[in-house]
Amino acid sequence: MKYPTLYQAFRKHIDLSPKAYLDLENRLIHKTLDKKEFLINEGQVIRYLPFIAKGLMVNYRLDGEGEKHVIQIRWAGLWLGDLYSFFSGAPTKFNIRAYQPTELLMINHETFDYITKKHPVYERFFRLSIQNAYIETLNQIFNLHSSSAEARYLELINNVPALLNDIPHYLIASYLSIKPQSLSRIRKKYK
Amino acid sequence: MKYPTLYQAFRKHIDLSPKAYLDLENRLIHKTLDKKEFLINEGQVIRYLPFIAKGLMVNYRLDGEGEKHVIQIRWAGLWLGDLYSFFSGAPTKFNIRAYQPTELLMINHETFDYITKKHPVYERFFRLSIQNAYIETLNQIFNLHSSSAEARYLELINNVPALLNDIPHYLIASYLSIKPQSLSRIRKKYK
DNA sequence: AGATTCCATTCACCTATGTTAATGGAATAA
DNA sequence: TTATTCCATTAACATAGGTGAATGGAATCT
Secondary structure (H helix, E strand, C coil): CCCCCHHHHHHHCCCHHHHHHHHHHHCEEEEEECCCCCCCCCCCCCCCCEEEEECCCEEEEECCCCEEEEEEEEEEEECCCHHHHHHHHCHHHCCEEEECCCCEEEEEEEHHHHHHHHCHHHHHHHHHHHHHHHHHHHHHHHHHHHHCCHHHHHHHHHCCCHHHHHHHHHHHHHCCCHHHHHHHHHHCCCE | CCCCHHHHHHHEEECCHHHHHHHHHCCCCEECCCCCCCCCCCCCCCEEEEEEEEEEEEEEECCCCCCCEEEEEHHHHHHHHCCCHHHCCCCCCCCCEEECEEEEEEHHHHHHHHHEEEEEEEEHHEEEEEEEEHHHHHHHHHHHHCCCCHHHHHHHHHHHCCCCHCEEEEEEHHCCCCCHHHHHHHHHHHC
16 A cells, blocks of 8 residues: 555545555556646646645636636645546636645546446545535635634634745735735734 | 426436436425525534525525625525535534525435436436536635625626515625625615 | 514725835745 | 845735614514
8 A cells, every 4th residue: 555645535534445445546647746836727627636645736716817816725635626627628727736846646537437437435435525625615715704814814824834834925815815915914913 | 397497407417318307306395485484594404405496595604703694695496505414414504595485396315315326317417516516616716816896796796687686785795795885885886 | 554673875984905115035047 | 156036024005895873765563
């Protein structure tokens, strides 16, 4: 078993035999990204379901003025990507980029079809994954509605204290939906 | 066929024979809600997947101060509810309420299990539905990040002009994440 | 019908965050 | 190493949206 983190990620949601896991593990595509390297850009079709084995990735969209808006920040142990683009074949609207040296384990369509047919428990896993991703974004909307930027900042660094050292602050500001200057202003209050 | 709207909703995503559709239609639970009647409240477990045949429903969450935050507004032809609560059995954090006389067609667990086993195409439909709901919320987050309240208002009434007559303005304000006074201020500009 | 509650609107004032510009240090490139 | 770009921070000023209070009309209750 080369990637116990991945096995654990599955076991959190489904009852998966080591054998069924290894059947998948042997088919994974391993990909390494340097700091600031892109996994995918707006307009491309994503052909993989990527799991972050190590590192940190940021998912942002560009608005009409070309301004970046960070929608997701994801780290080791999590999936990311654009499920819609993967399943529908439509070009993505997202830009997904590593901000630390990152290792990905990726499932392509062929492997996805194979393992969900061979081990139906994986089908359940991916349905649960989408469901969880959906719930998480609903929470994110609720937070944007109900908490101030300051409160969102405090919650974020409380949950993921390492974040401030791992990515540029302007990306954290963008994720919080404020400008870097405002983030600085908030941070000053807590020094 | 009693509910062509529902059949159309399925046909938008999957290739469904009338026979397979009728097999479901006969098992639907029909529910009528009065104006302002709740479908479900925070803390309850939702036991159905509801489709809106007629009317209009609002989904909101309460924050720590007891303030309502409207997360979704949904109308005829759409599904709603809390997929997470339905599939996991966990109590919901949402309050779902009709704001017009509403008719729902609901699928319970027994029916869900039956039709997805009998007609696997339904399985695909529900995976696509979750996926679409997920994409929609990602868009909602992007809009909250990238557009002003004024721009979000203009987009909303452009997409759903009837909304202003169908629900109280304070709910629209909440959905836009502003106060009713601010909505009035914006509306004044466009008279 | 009359009383009551609810709701949209307006106004004056307030606050959080945006904007523009400047600075210096850190990271990167030559 | 030096030059250059990038980034976090600060400050002064600008603005979108919040707050609290008042008003009048619509809807609901008795």
